[in-house]
Amino acid sequence: MNWVAWKMLNGDPIKYLGTVFGVAFGVLLIAQQCSIFVGIISRTANPVADVRENILWAMDPYSQNADEIKPLSDSDVFRIRGIEGIDWAVKFFKGTARAKIESGMFKQVIMMGIDDHSLVGAPAKIIHGTLADLRRPDAIIMDEAGYRLLWPGEPIKLNRVLEMNDHRAIIVAICDAAAPFQTFPIVYTRYSQAVQFVASERQQLSFVVAGVKPDHAVADVCRAINTTTDMRAMGHADFVWFIIQYYLKYTGIPVNFGITIALGFIVGTAITGQTFYLFTVENLKQFGALKAMGVTNWRLVGMILLQAAIVGVVGFGLGMGMTAAFFEVTNRALPDLRGLHLPWQIAAGTGVAVTGIITLTAIVSMRKVLLLEPAVVFRG
Amino acid sequence: MVAASDPALLPESQPVKPPVGVACRQIVKEFGDGDAAIRVLHGIDVDVHSSELTLLVGPSGCGKTTLISIIAGLLYPTAGDVDLFGTSQASLAGRRLVEFRAHNVGFVFQQYNLLPALTATENVAIPLLIQNVPRAEALERARAVLDLVDLGSRAQQLPSQLSGGQQQRVAIARALVHKPRLLVCDEPTAALDAHSGQTVMELVRKVAVQPGRSVIVVTHDHRVYRYGDRIIEMADGRITSVQANTAHANPTH
Numbered sequence: 001m002n003w004v005a006w007k008m009l010n011g012d013p014i015k016y017l018g019t020v021f022g023v024a025f026g027v028l029l030i031a032q033q034c035s036i037f038v039g040i041i042s043r044t045a046n047p048v049a050d051v052r053e054n055i056l057w058a059m060d061p062y063s064q065n066a067d068e069i070k071p072l073s074d075s076d077v078f079r080i081r082g083i084e085g086i087d088w089a090v091k092f093f094k095g096t097a098r099a100k101i102e103s104g105m106f107k108q109v110i111m112m113g114i115d116d117h118s119l120v121g122a123p124a125k126i127i128h129g130t131l132a133d134l135r136r137p138d139a140i141i142m143d144e145a146g147y148r149l150l151w152p153g154e155p156i157k158l159n160r161v162l163e164m165n166d167h168r169a170i171i172v173a174i175c176d177a178a179a180p181f182q183t184f185p186i187v188y189t190r191y192s193q194a195v196q197f198v199a200s201e202r203q204q205l206s207f208v209v210a211g212v213k214p215d216h217a218v219a220d221v222c223r224a225i226n227t228t229t230d231m232r233a234m235g236h237a238d239f240v241w242f243i244i245q246y247y248l249k250y251t252g253i254p255v256n257f258g259i260t261i262a263l264g265f266i267v268g269t270a271i272t273g274q275t276f277y278l279f280t281v282e283n284l285k286q287f288g289a290l291k292a293m294g295v296t297n298w299r300l301v302g303m304i305l306l307q308a309a310i311v312g313v314v315g316f317g318l319g320m321g322m323t324a325a326f327f328e329v330t331n332r333a334l335p336d337l338r339g340l341h342l343p344w345q346i347a348a349g350t351g352v353a354v355t356g357i358i359t360l361t362a363i364v365s366m367r368k369v370l371l372l373e374p375a376v377v378f379r380g
Numbered sequence: 381m382v383a384a385s386d387p388a389l390l391p392e393s394q395p396v397k398p399p400v401g402v403a404c405r406q407i408v409k410e411f412g413d414g415d416a417a418i419r420v421l422h423g424i425d426v427d428v429h430s431s432e433l434t435l436l437v438g439p440s441g442c443g444k445t446t447l448i449s450i451i452a453g454l455l456y457p458t459a460g461d462v463d464l465f466g467t468s469q470a471s472l473a474g475r476r477l478v479e480f481r482a483h484n485v486g487f488v489f490q491q492y493n494l495l496p497a498l499t500a501t502e503n504v505a506i507p508l509l510i511q512n513v514p515r516a517e518a519l520e521r522a523r524a525v526l527d528l529v530d531l532g533s534r535a536q537q538l539p540s541q542l543s544g545g546q547q548q549r550v551a552i553a554r555a556l557v558h559k560p561r562l563l564v565c566d567e568p569t570a571a572l573d574a575h576s577g578q579t580v581m582e583l584v585r586k587v588a589v590q591p592g593r594s595v596i597v598v599t600h601d602h603r604v605y606r607y608g609d610r611i612i613e614m615a616d617g618r619i620t621s622v623q624a625n626t627a628h629a630n631p632t633h
């Protein structure tokens with residue numbers, strides 16, 4: 001009878017494809033929306049996530065996140081260096097500047113000031129030029145997407161000049177930075193220069209980045225900083241999470257996105273469930289005839305589950321393919337969506353969700369089939 | 381009569397009448413509960429003989445469909461019992477009744493009820509598949525039965541490619557492929573034009589009526605009356621008459 005169940009599906013290709021595409025579309029909605037949500041939220045931490053070395057971050061306790069910073073005083077670097085277990089400690093600036101290009105156009109940029117000597121915090125992936133050139137006077141590194149925002153359609157050209165706070169800046173290298181939350185260009189430069197590029201405040205030290213000696217635990221050193229200074233320190237992973245949490249808690253972005261995502265999920269669920277439910281209900285008369293002819297309830301359940309499994313697996317595969325294709329295309333065509341992809345966790349989660357939805361729908365439609373009086377087949 | 385070769389089916393006291401296949405005993409059927417209950421069958425007592433074609437006739441709403449649903453084991457009576465070839469239906473509960481149905485009953489519905497996604501052969505094979513006959517064998521046997529209803533050339537077509545009369549012939553083949561002892565047909569010609577209806581009834585006579593098998597055809601189509609060996613008349617949930625049909629179409633049977 002499983003063969004009959006299979007035939008019922010693929011012997012009616014229009015209905016079968018309709019059902020499969022319904023499920024696939026639901027899967028696409030769920031997976032795509034969730035991926036975008038996760039991608040956007042993790043972007044909030046991207047400017048610091050690019051700093052890779054094994055480290056801790058010290059900041060003013062009132063600094064809320066990597067964008068709303070209460071500066072430290074310059075001497076705080078020395079206080080961190082005095083803490084037991086600290087290997088090295090350098091200044092890190094993060095702020096924004098206004099860049100002016102040849103055409104006279106202004107554009108806000110994200111300014112990252114890294115240690116003059118060690119260049120700790122430099123972008124990991126340089127795609128044009130070399131990091132060493134950052135030591136040249138007025139040198140900056142810009143991310144590729146930022147370059148394209150400033151000079152749309154123009155080929156990458158090194159040594160282009162722009163102006164920030166009446167200071168000349170020369171692009172000596174192009175990096176491939178993770179996409180930031182705001183779609184602004186990211187500029188990396190030496191700390192001493194960064195403070196000149198932004199309209200100056202008295203104190204400019206955003207964070208102290210410090211390396212921990214191999215024989216000390218980052219958590220212990222952070223605790224020492226928290227208790228002995230008026231600064232707040234956390235390990236790199238905590239720092240990234242701290243920033244993400246801030247966005248989750250205090251900005252409307254996750255709420256707005258969350259609503260969109262929830263809608264996508266609900267619509268996806270509804271489409272998936274509804275499509276499969278309709279499929280079974282439309283077949284109710286056929287199931288009734290089979291029941292009259294002596295198919296046991298157990299076998300009917302098996303047939304429906306088999307149909308659900310086939311529709312689910314094919315629809316899921318198709319939906320995942322569509323999602324992957326979606327990100328493939330948008331990554332190429334829309335710079336704003338660069339870096340967004342389909343994480344395997346979301347693919348797996350969507351799989352679990354779809355299994356749940358279809359199982360639930362199958363149970364609901366099975367109830368209808370099981371309660372079906374076989375005598376109804378004699379009635380019109 | 382070949383049925384006579386099976387002594388269990390032929391009580392010696394009735395040498396002329398064929399043996400009883402289905403015996404209804406005091407069948408009462410009510411729909412709904414308590415005060416709202418509607419009594420549809422008021423104690424039906426009737427014998428349906430085997431090896432012949434029995435017509436169940438009567439005005440619309442008199443309880444014909446309800447009665448054959450109970451006889452075929454699709455519906456439980458409120459009271460009374462049906463004896464099917466020596467087996468008391470009341471003694472078969474749940475799953476055993478379903479299995480009894482699968483092995484012993486063939487159905488022909490007014491609306492054909494073929495699975496639209498399956499070819500004629502595949503539809504006919506279903507009762508065998510239900511009994512776990514291997515697929516290749518089931519399809520082969522189904523093909524052979526399609527030949528019997530003159531649809532061998534349409535074996536690979538889908539129901540949607542067949543006329544109503546052809547679909548009903550496929551349904552007859554499906555109802556017979558597993559050689560059931562009881563065939564029930566509910567208004568098999570009601571959806572068909574006169575000519576197709578005639579073809580279908582002739583087929584039922586020719587192919588379905590077999591020694592040892594009871595065939596019950598529900599109808600209120602007068603043109604069909606002549607195909608019956610015996611006519612049971614119902615009105616308002618009661619049997620009003622049971623008569624041998626002297627005018628039936630195939631007296632040589």
Ligand SMILES: Nc1ncnc2c1ncn2[C@@H]1O[C@H](COP(=O)(O)OP(=O)(O)O)[C@@H](O)[C@H]1O
Binds near residue numbers: 420439441446447
């Ligand atoms: N499931 C049901 N619930 C309530 N009443 C029913 C049900 N099935 C049939 N009836 C009633 O029982 C009576 C007999 O119906 P039916 O057996 O279909 O008659 P027939 O087949 O002779 O036209 C009708 O009045 C019908 O309305």
Ligand SMILES: [Mg+2]
Binds near residue numbers: 444445446566
């Ligand atoms: Mg009826």
